[in-house]
Amino acid sequence: MAIHRFYLTYSQEQIKEPVIYQVARKYDVITNIRGASISDHIGIVALELEGEEDVIDEAVAWIAEQGIKVEPIQKNVIE
Amino acid sequence: MSFVTGLKCRECGESYEIAALNVCEYCFGPLEVQYDYAGIKAAVSRETIEARPQNLWRYRELLPIETEPRIGLYSGYTPLVKAERLAAELGVDELYVKDDSVNHPTFSYKDRVVSVAITKAIELGFDTVSCASTGNLANSVSAHAARAGLRCFIFIPDNLEQGKVIGSGIYKPTTVAISGNYDDVNRLCTEIADKYKWAFVNINLRPFYTEGAKTYGFEVAEQLGWKLPQHMVIPTAGGTILPKVAKAFEELIDVGLVDAAPSRIYSAQAGGCAPVVNAIHRKSDLIEPVKPNTIAKSIAIGNPADGYYVIKAVEKSGGWGESVTDDEIIAGIHLLARTEGIFTEPAGGTTVAVTKKLIEQGRIPRDESIVISVTGNGYKTIEAVAPGIPKPQVIPAKLSDFDALYEAAGEPPLSDKAVNG
Numbered sequence A: 001m002a003i004h005r006f007y008l009t010y011s012q013e014q015i016k017e018p019v020i021y022q023v024a025r026k027y028d029v030i031t032n033i034r035g036a037s038i039s040d041h042i043g044i045v046a047l048e049l050e051g052e053e054d055v056i057d058e059a060v061a062w063i064a065e066q067g068i069k070v071e072p073i074q075k076n077v078i079e
Numbered sequence B: 001m002s003f004v005t006g007l008k009c010r011e012c013g014e015s016y017e018i019a020a021l022n023v024c025e026y027c028f029g030p031l032e033v034q035y036d037y038a039g040i041k042a043a044v045s046r047e048t049i050e051a052r053p054q055n056l057w058r059y060r061e062l063l064p065i066e067t068e069p070r071i072g073l074y075s076g077y078t079p080l081v082k083a084e085r086l087a088a089e090l091g092v093d094e095l096y097v098k099d100d101s102v103n104h105p106t107f108s109y110k111d112r113v114v115s116v117a118i119t120k121a122i123e124l125g126f127d128t129v130s131c132a133s134t135g136n137l138a139n140s141v142s143a144h145a146a147r148a149g150l151r152c153f154i155f156i157p158d159n160l161e162q163g164k165v166i167g168s169g170i171y172k173p174t175t176v177a178i179s180g181n182y183d184d185v186n187r188l189c190t191e192i193a194d195k196y197k198w199a200f201v202n203i204n205l206r207p208f209y210t211e212g213a214k215t216y217g218f219e220v221a222e223q224l225g226w227k228l229p230q231h232m233v234i235p236t237a238g239g240t241i242l243p244k245v246a247k248a249f250e251e252l253i254d255v256g257l258v259d260a261a262p263s264r265i266y267s268a269q270a271g272g273c274a275p276v277v278n279a280i281h282r283k284s285d286l287i288e289p290v291k292p293n294t295i296a297k298s299i300a301i302g303n304p305a306d307g308y309y310v311i312k313a314v315e316k317s318g319g320w321g322e323s324v325t326d327d328e329i330i331a332g333i334h335l336l337a338r339t340e341g342i343f344t345e346p347a348g349g350t351t352v353a354v355t356k357k358l359i360e361q362g363r364i365p366r367d368e369s370i371v372i373s374v375t376g377n378g379y380k381t382i383e384a385v386a387p388g389i390p391k392p393q394v395i396p397a398k399l400s401d402f403d404a405l406y407e408a409a410g411e412p413p414l415s416d417k418a419v420n421g
C-alpha cells in the first residue's frame, strides 16, 4: 500500500461534479481531503489517496481524464 | 554556533525537528526554518559581517546550517551595479542592478540556494543529491555536487534542447530524460523523490534551499550601505526568491542591521507564463495554473510551489506585479546590454522590461531608489537574442576596404568622438 498526496485544480464548471466520491467507487483507493479553497474562478482540493501504486496511478489518470488538473502537493518541481 | 530552532508549518504552525522534510503531515502546508532571532541579534553586527569573506556565508547566522560551510565558498556577493546609463534611459534618479549573471560557479541566482541545500545535504548525511530541472537549477546542482564529491541525479523532460543538457552534463551527473506530458513527468519526479530518499534540493530540502535566496536580499541591503531599496523588482518562477528577499529585509530589521523603512517589492513574469501576476491583478490569492508559452524558459513555471507566498509578500510590501511580452523581454535584454554592458538571459530581460513598465505606469516614482534583479546569464540562452543581432560585415584583409566601409557608414571621424570616456 502507498499513500500519495495531490492538489486537484477544478475549473468553475467542474466544481459541481462529485469526482472524489466517484473515484473512490471506481477504484480501490481511500480518499482523504486535507484542505480546499474555492473562488469564483477555480477550486483547489488537497487530496490524499491510499492504495496500491498502480491503482493510484489509474485513479489519477481517471481524474485527469475528467479535465481536472492533478498535481503532486509540491506542485511544479521541474525548475 | 547555530541559531536554528526547528521547522514549522507556514499554515497550521505545527513544529518539526530539523530533517529532510518539506510539507506538513497534517495540512500539506510548506515547512519553514525557525531561528532564535534574539540570539542572532546579540551575535551579529555590521562590522562582524563586513570583516568576513565576500561570499554568501557572511550571513551564516541567518542561514540554516549547523557546521562549517563546505560548498559555495565563492558563491554570492555579486556586484550591485549603479546603473547610471540605464537610469538616464528610464528617466529615474537612482537605479541599481543586482547582478547574479556572474554568480559562481554556474552564473545564476540558483548557486545561492544550491550552496545552502548541498551543505545541508552533507550535514544530514546524504551521499546523493538530485533535482528535476530544465536549466539553471540542474547546472548548479551538478556543479556543486561535483565539487563536493557527491553522487548526482538530474531529471529532465526528454524534449530538452541539447545545449541545456550539456550545461549540466559536463559535470558528469547521471541524467535521466523522461518522456510524457509535463504533468506526468512532474508527478513522476515527486514519486522518485518520495521513494529514493536522496537529497532533492528543491523538494525534501526545500525549507533549507529557499533560505539561501535570502542572501540576495542581504547583499543588496549591505551594498546600499545597510539600507533597504525603496523599490525592488524580482522575477517569479517557482516563487522562492521574491518572498525570501522580503523575509531577508524583515530579518535585517529584526536583528538591528538596518533601520525599518518602506521597501516595495514587485513580481515580474513573462506574459506567456504569468500565473502569479494574473492573480495579483485579479486581487486573488488563488493561483490559476497556466500552460507556459514564452521564451523566458527559466521562469516559465505554470503552477508555482510558492506562488501564494509571492502574492502575500508583494501585498505586504505595498508592491505590485507586472508581466511583459516576449518582444519586450528581448528589448529589455538589449537595453541592459547596450546601457550597462551586462548580458542577461530572458529572466533578466523580464525584470528590466517590467521595471520600465512600472515606471511608465507611475507605480514606481522616478525619484526613489530602485533595484532591478538580474538573476541569470545571457550566454546560456544566446538563441533568444540571436535573430536580433546584425551579421558582421565581411571585408577582404585590406585597409582600403575598411576605409570604404567606414565612410559608407557615415560615421564621424574618430577624432571627434570621446575616445577616453
Ligand SMILES: Cc1ncc(COP(=O)(O)O)c(C=O)c1O
Pocket: A079, B108, B109, B110, B136, B137, B235, B236, B237, B238, B239, B240, B241, B242, B298, B299, B345, B347, B375, B376, B377
Ligand atoms: C534565472 C532565474 N531567475 C529567476 C528565477 C526565479 O525563480 P523562483 O521564483 O523560483 O525563485 C529562476 C528560477 O527558476 C531562474 O532560473
Ligand SMILES: [Zn+2]
Pocket: B009, B010, B011, B012, B013, B014, B024, B025, B026, B027, B028, B029
Ligand atoms: Zn500544517
